[in-house]
Amino acid sequence: MSDADVVLRARGLKKHYQLSGGLFGKPAIVKALDGVSFELSRHQTLAIVGESGCGKSTLARLVTMIEEPTGGSLQIAGEELANASAEIRKKLRPKVQIVFQNPYGSLNPRQKIGAALEEPLAMNTALQKSERRERALEMMKSVGLRPEHHDRYPHMFSGGQRQRIAIARALMLDPDILVLDEPVSALDVSIQAQVLNLLAELQREMGMGIVFVTHDLSVVAEIADEVVVMYAGRVVERAAVVDLFERPAHPYTVGLLSARPKPGQTRHDGSTLSVIPGSLPAPHERGQGCRFRARCAQVHARCHEAEPTLQAVREGHEAACFLLSPQA
Amino acid sequence: MALLEIENLTVEFATAGGAFRAVDRLSLRAGAGDVLAIVGESGSGKSVAMLAMMGLLPWTAKVTADRMTFDGADLLSLSPKARRRVVGKDIAMIFQEPMSSLNPCFTVGFQLGEALKVHMGLDRAARRARSIELLDLVGIPAPEKRLAAFPHQLSGGMSQRVMIAMAISCNPKLLVADEPTTALDVTIQAQILDLLVKLQSETDMALVLITHDMGVVAETAQRVSVQYAGQKVEEQPVKALFAEPHHPYTAALLAALPERAATRHLPSIPGVVPGQFDRPAGCLFSPRCAFATETCRTTPPPRQPAALGLALCHYPLAKGVPQGHPEHQEVTA
Numbered sequence: 050m051s052d053a054d055v056v057l058r059a060r061g062l063k064k065h066y067q068l069s070g071g072l073f074g075k076p077a078i079v080k081a082l083d084g085v086s087f088e089l090s091r092h093q094t095l096a097i098v099g100e101s102g103c104g105k106s107t108l109a110r111l112v113t114m115i116e117e118p119t120g121g122s123l124q125i126a127g128e129e130l131a132n133a134s135a136e137i138r139k140k141l142r143p144k145v146q147i148v149f150q151n152p153y154g155s156l157n158p159r160q161k162i163g164a165a166l167e168e169p170l171a172m173n174t175a176l177q178k179s180e181r182r183e184r185a186l187e188m189m190k191s192v193g194l195r196p197e198h199h200d201r202y203p204h205m206f207s208g209g210q211r212q213r214i215a216i217a218r219a220l221m222l223d224p225d226i227l228v229l230d231e232p233v234s235a236l237d238v239s240i241q242a243q244v245l246n247l248l249a250e251l252q253r254e255m256g257m258g259i260v261f262v263t264h265d266l267s268v269v270a271e272i273a274d275e276v277v278v279m280y281a282g283r284v285v286e287r288a289a290v291v292d293l294f295e296r297p298a299h300p301y302t303v304g305l306l307s308a309r310p311k312p313g314q315t316r317h318d319g320s321t322l323s324v325i326p327g328s329l330p331a332p333h334e335r336g337q338g339c340r341f342r343a344r345c346a347q348v349h350a351r352c353h354e355a356e357p358t359l360q361a362v363r364e365g366h367e368a369a370c371f372l373l374s375p376q377a
Numbered sequence: 378m379a380l381l382e383i384e385n386l387t388v389e390f391a392t393a394g395g396a397f398r399a400v401d402r403l404s405l406r407a408g409a410g411d412v413l414a415i416v417g418e419s420g421s422g423k424s425v426a427m428l429a430m431m432g433l434l435p436w437t438a439k440v441t442a443d444r445m446t447f448d449g450a451d452l453l454s455l456s457p458k459a460r461r462r463v464v465g466k467d468i469a470m471i472f473q474e475p476m477s478s479l480n481p482c483f484t485v486g487f488q489l490g491e492a493l494k495v496h497m498g499l500d501r502a503a504r505r506a507r508s509i510e511l512l513d514l515v516g517i518p519a520p521e522k523r524l525a526a527f528p529h530q531l532s533g534g535m536s537q538r539v540m541i542a543m544a545i546s547c548n549p550k551l552l553v554a555d556e557p558t559t560a561l562d563v564t565i566q567a568q569i570l571d572l573l574v575k576l577q578s579e580t581d582m583a584l585v586l587i588t589h590d591m592g593v594v595a596e597t598a599q600r601v602s603v604q605y606a607g608q609k610v611e612e613q614p615v616k617a618l619f620a621e622p623h624h625p626y627t628a629a630l631l632a633a634l635p636e637r638a639a640t641r642h643l644p645s646i647p648g649v650v651p652g653q654f655d656r657p658a659g660c661l662f663s664p665r666c667a668f669a670t671e672t673c674r675t676t677p678p679p680r681q682p683a684a685l686g687l688a689l690c691h692y693p694l695a696k697g698v699p700q701g702h703p704e705h706q707e708v709t710a
Contacts, residue, residue: 245643270635271635304564309567310596
């Protein structure tokens with residue numbers, strides 16, 4: 050992959066929120082995202098996986114420029130965002146688009162589908178009304194909607210169709226980066242497969258890089274090239290998708306993979322779900338040391354003292370765990 | 378006689394556009410110690426069937442059945458007063474959204490105690506002791522302290538544990554769990570499923586698990602009933618179902634799972650579940666079925682024998698081949 054193809058690059062990205070500590074208390078800081086790095090090229094799909102509260106949606110909000118990072122560097126299409134002027138930001142915004150989790154909440158119920166699709170063109174291009182309509186119809190066709198849907202309202206569509214509309218709207222400006230925040234978790238299995246296939250097809254045609262935020266590992270195997278596993282605001286493992294599923298290195302990833310119930314494998318075969326005890330630590334309860342230590346089966350003295358950093362396990366595979374460097 | 382027996386349950390809702398049939402001649406049986414999973418997409422009537430069984434549907438619903446008995450008592454002719462003695466005590470339910478099924482205005486202890494007071498007639502001290510015991514049973518740390526907690530102070534997994542504690546508080550004979558883990562993270566989901574199965578095997582209650590997740594089904598159920606557009610289209614023991622689905626819908630549903638897909642392109646089922654106004658005359662799955670013929674489109678399909686998974690189909694699959702289909706060869710065993 051040549052460097053010119055890289056559309057998104059994050060280095061040590063941080064987002065800290067300040068909470069009021071009350072009248073006399075010191076303000077508390079929630080480190081929602083604490084030093085995250087990754088790269089995304091055209092035609093590539095990067096999956097961000099983790100539980101609720103691990104910072105994956107915060108990451109999506111930073112990449113789409115809905116919120117500002119508090120530290121680190123974020124480059125979109127080669128432009129550094131940290132001290133970019135308002136003008137550059139405005140130029141970059143159309144290049145990053147997002148599809149949200151809930152297709153019932155992300156469409157304006159009083160706006161016709163056609164108008165929703167044409168709005169980005171009206172805001173960002175100088176196209177005539179008839180040209181905009183033509184583009185909208187073209188896009189509707191490529192996501193599998195019929196021309197007569199142009200003048201309908203969102204309530205007339207099913208969940209899967211609405212998600213198609215949301216995808217169409219995100220792709221109207223031919224973005225370099227498409228961020229998908231749990232795009233199929235609200236859909237039924239048979240519809241989920243339709244939408245995943247559609248995304249893969251559109252990516253082949255249009256070549257955008259996809260950031261796929263999800264908690265569902267089975268969906269990841271289907272669509273991603275590379276996977277980033279996050280835990281409590283940090284990356285704990287990063288690998289190509291096949292490598293991650295076959296040779297997971299971090300105990301959390303191992304736990305996630307085996308906690309997933311698998312169709313066809315039943316309890317009556319003697320297989321049981323391996324359960325990760327406990328839940329994600331609250332942001333102010335993390336303390337020092339590895340963030341996963343309270344739930345880890347292989348925890349040892351070092352885990353309580355320092356926080357492990359990402360290190361190479363093999364080519365293109367990194368994990369943050371002390372077990373990988375068994376030194377004194 | 379089984380604990381729960383339902384024969385030809387039909388639920389119709391009166392809507393502005395006429396009667397809408399949400400559940401269509403559904404038959405189910407569950408005995409003590411059974412784990413039955415009901416699987417289907419949204420709108421397949423799986424929750425409505427269970428709500429009808431418990432008498433929790435609004436007045437717009439018209440419930441009819443040839444037979445609906447629980448523990449020998451006829452649920453159809455039960456007076457509201459008698460029903461209230463059964464529901465919440467012998468039949469308990471866990472709902473999908475733990476966050477919204479607890480009352481935000483009352484403490485966990487109060488809400489747990491309510492059922493104990495009404496159904497078991499325990500006094501204050503006994504209620505408190507039993508509540509602590511229940512919270513401990515469902516794996517909540519420091520239960521004495523949690524009694525005073527309000528629902529907003531609990532995480533999703535904790536709330537669901539409280540709901541489970543509440544459901545099992547009166548030692549129910551039947552527990553209905555409606556998508557108990559859908560709103561939870563995968564690591565928490567594994568914990569909750571583990572807990573449910575453990576409780577079920579310890580108390581020998583019957584568990585009816587409503588879900589759309591085939592992974593959850595495989596992990597917990599003994600028998601699976603697959604529902605489509607209000608009808609039961611197939612019923613099989615869990616292993617047999619995954620090994621050899623007999624209804625084309627079940628087969629397609631299993632093939633669409635990312636975990637089972639052989640290729641990168643998922644084999645998806647085209648189209649959507651029929652709605653109120655586009656219900657086909659024949660088989661309800663025929664517009665989406667790969668094997669549909671003219672017969673399927675015009676004639677409602679027959680119920681196949683148990684050897685073919687009770688499939689509701691003209692051409693049930695055997696080893697992936699539709700039997701009796703004009704364009705496919707029979708498999709001679």
